[in-house]
Amino acid sequence: MSDRDPSDMSPREGCPVHDWATDFDVMDEGYIKDPAPVWEELRDKCPIAHTTRWGGAWLPTKYDDVREMARAAPTLSNRSPGVIPPAPEMRELLIAEVKEFGSELPPISADPPEHKPYKQLILPLFSPKAVEEYRAFTENLANELIDKHIASGKMDAAVDYAQQIPPRVIAYIIGIDPGRADDFTDWTRGIIELGQTDPEARMKYRRLIRDFFQEMIEERRDNPRDDAISKLMAAEINGEKLSDYSVIGVCFLLLVAGIDTTWSSIGSALWHFGTHEDDRKRLYAEPEILPTAVEELLRYYSPVVMARRVLDPIKFGEADMVPGEKVIMNFPAANRDPDVFDRPDEVVLDRERNRHIAFGVGIHRCAGSNLARMEMDVALRVWFNRIGEFEVTDPDAVRWTGGQVRGVRTAPMRIKA
Amino acid sequence: MRICVDADKCEGHNRCYSLAPELFEVDDLGIASALNDGHVPAGLEAKADLAIANCPEFAITIVEE
Numbered sequence: 001m002s003d004r005d006p007s008d009m010s011p012r013e014g015c016p017v018h019d020w021a022t023d024f025d026v027m028d029e030g031y032i033k034d035p036a037p038v039w040e041e042l043r044d045k046c047p048i049a050h051t052t053r054w055g056g057a058w059l060p061t062k063y064d065d066v067r068e069m070a071r072a073a074p075t076l077s078n079r080s081p082g083v084i085p086p087a088p089e090m091r092e093l094l095i096a097e098v099k100e101f102g103s104e105l106p107p108i109s110a111d112p113p114e115h116k117p118y119k120q121l122i123l124p125l126f127s128p129k130a131v132e133e134y135r136a137f138t139e140n141l142a143n144e145l146i147d148k149h150i151a152s153g154k155m156d157a158a159v160d161y162a163q164q165i166p167p168r169v170i171a172y173i174i175g176i177d178p179g180r181a182d183d184f185t186d187w188t189r190g191i192i193e194l195g196q197t198d199p200e201a202r203m204k205y206r207r208l209i210r211d212f213f214q215e216m217i218e219e220r221r222d223n224p225r226d227d228a229i230s231k232l233m234a235a236e237i238n239g240e241k242l243s244d245y246s247v248i249g250v251c252f253l254l255l256v257a258g259i260d261t262t263w264s265s266i267g268s269a270l271w272h273f274g275t276h277e278d279d280r281k282r283l284y285a286e287p288e289i290l291p292t293a294v295e296e297l298l299r300y301y302s303p304v305v306m307a308r309r310v311l312d313p314i315k316f317g318e319a320d321m322v323p324g325e326k327v328i329m330n331f332p333a334a335n336r337d338p339d340v341f342d343r344p345d346e347v348v349l350d351r352e353r354n355r356h357i358a359f360g361v362g363i364h365r366c367a368g369s370n371l372a373r374m375e376m377d378v379a380l381r382v383w384f385n386r387i388g389e390f391e392v393t394d395p396d397a398v399r400w401t402g403g404q405v406r407g408v409r410t411a412p413m414r415i416k417a
Numbered sequence: 418m419r420i421c422v423d424a425d426k427c428e429g430h431n432r433c434y435s436l437a438p439e440l441f442e443v444d445d446l447g448i449a450s451a452l453n454d455g456h457v458p459a460g461l462e463a464k465a466d467l468a469i470a471n472c473p474e475f476a477i478t479i480v481e482e
Contacts, residue, residue: 124445128431291435295471353470361473365428370447373435 021046025053026083026305026328027197032402036345039333048319055085057307057326058319059333063357065316066334069308069327071362074111076308076327078364081108083307083328083404087199090206101245105253108306108364115363117237122250122367125173125228131374138169138375142382150386150417154393157274157383158411162267165379169371170258174251175227176216187212188259196403209255213248228254254368261304262372264407266379268301269294271408272347274392279349283384293349294376299356300347302332303407306360331357332406389416418457419480420465422449426476433468433477440465455480 017025020038025031031038039061042049049059060066069076079098080086086094094104103110107118124130145164149155167181167188176184190205216229224230232247242250273280283293310325321327335356336344359366366372383390390413392398399409422433422441429447433440439461443449457465469477 120446123429123447127445127447128434128443129445352467355471355473357473359430359473362428365430365473370431 021049022051023053024049024051024059026057026059027054027403032400032406035332035402035406036336039330039336040345043333043337046318048317050319054083055326057083057328058321059328060316060319060330061333061337063334063337063340066330067357067361069316070329070331070357070360070364072308072314073115073363075310075312075314076321077111077311078109078115078306078308079103079111080309080326081105081306082196083305083326084196085326086202090199090203097245101243103246103249105249106246107250107367108253108257109249112363118246118250119363119367121232121235121237122254125254126368126371128370131370134169134173134371135374135378137172138165138378139382141165141168142379143386146382146386150415153415154413155415156410156412157270157390157392158263158267158408161383162270162379162408163263165266165375166262167259169375170255173228173258173371174254175225175229176255184255185259185263188256191256192260192404193401209252210248213251214244216251217244217247257366258368258371260405260407261366262368262375264303264401264405265298265301265372265376267408267411268303268406269297269376269380270383270413271392271398271411272297272301274390274411274413275395276347277391279347280390282349283380287381287384289350290377290380292352292354294373294380295354295356296347296349296351297376298358298373299335299341299351299354301406302335302356302358303405304358304360304366305330305332305404305406306364329360331360387415387417390414418462418465419455419482420451420457420469421455421478421480422451423476423478424448424450426474428474428476430473432471432473436471437461437464437468440468449476451477 017023017028020042042061047062048065051057060069098104103114107115110118145161149160167184168178171178187205187209190201195202195205220230229251232242232250235242306329308327310321310323314321335358338344359369393412393414398411401407401409427448431443431447433449434443440452441449442452
């Protein structure tokens with residue numbers, strides 16, 4: 001893996017940004033809270049911005065540029081998809097591991113031709129037909145969460161609801177104990193939130209997750225079960241069984257990618273309805289628009305950015321990219337491009353023509369997109385069915401997380417049956 | 418009206434299938450194909466048009482006949 005050189009560490013990390021075109025900071029507090037004004041400015045001024053912060057990166061903001069870059073594999077490589085590159089000691093470890101065992105978190109960290117067989121192993125778990133089998137489990141879960149809080153008249157839509165659903169659903173699919181959901185959530189935050197800027201946390205939680213799945217493999221080695229872990233252990237690529245390292249990598253990916261992302265989408269959607277009375281009333285009055293509304297909320301609150309690593313020199317517009325640089329796949333900004341979307345900065349619940357790319361495009365399209373959509377559909381449907389009135393109690397108390405995944409982390413609400 | 422899904426472009430987003438299950442099917446990997454050899458039954462043209470407009474891969478096209 002070619003990650004940031006220790007000498008590249010910018011001394012300015014944490015300092016205010018004066019020029020977003022040449023010095024953007026994806027961890028800037030204001031940017032995390034509301035990045036749209038920055039994207040709007042950049043689209044006019046410098047549609048592919050650059051920074052030397054966090055090891056250096058490019059940031060496209062136009063829909064067509066993001067699509068083109070997302071499809072430029074493997075010149076733009078997925079070998080290091082984290083937006084903030086790992087610290088030097090972890091980078092050394094990863095280089096050694098990848099050399100010995102192959103991609104760390106396949107398929108997301110793999111390039112062609114290694115990528116495809118891994119993607120094909122996991123896609124059947126998330127086909128439209130497969131995810132329907134998880135719907136009843138998800139509905140029960142959502143109802144139980146509301147049962148627990150409805151009498152009290154208040155509920156944090158992010159903490160008590162959105163955060164609780166995805167870890168249990170993905171645990172159920174992988175074949176691990178949904179009762180340990182709080183652990184899985186802590187580990188995921190340790191990687192995706194805390195671990196972005198805290199190298200020790202990143203290392204610690206990575207170890208915890210890998211050790212956990214090694215244990216799950218041992219439990220199944222002689223007694224296979226009817227679950228995803230056992231299926232991965234039995235699977236073959238090019239006539240060979242997967243190594244434990246690869247099975248663990250795939251499970252690690254399923255767990256982490258299944259939790260933070262969908263939790264953010266559900267939380268942002270409920271926060272939206274809790275702060276926008278017109279849209280809230282409209283969904284109560286016209287529940288049939290929910291599937292279209294889910295797509296619009298995915299567009300507007302797109303939670304995920306991924307990164308690519310430049311392997312060979314390549315030019316997009318004015319941007320001359322050189323090997324070793326990072327490129328941020330800015331799907332959220334693409335989804336606000338006024339050249340593609342009318343009224344891009346408005347939530348239009350019945351926006352029927354919506355070619356958004358919240359789940360990415362090209363070979364690395366999110367494998368769990370059907371699952372995420374089902375979870376959002378169930379979470380919102382159950383919420384609107386069970387709760388007659390609700391609103392965010394203090395819109396200023398909302399807290400957003402950002403970097404790799406943007407979402408609402410706390411959204412206290414008044415609720416009434 | 419006749420439509421066609423380019424299997425090389427399709428990445429399995431399944432937008433077409435969810436918007437117009439009368440017109441598309443998807444396999445276990447999510448790759449879509451047009452039902453009925455792409456012939457769109459009368460009355461479903463608007464649905465076909467929506468499927469085309471929502472495909473993130475620009476994989477669905479109208480076949481000129």
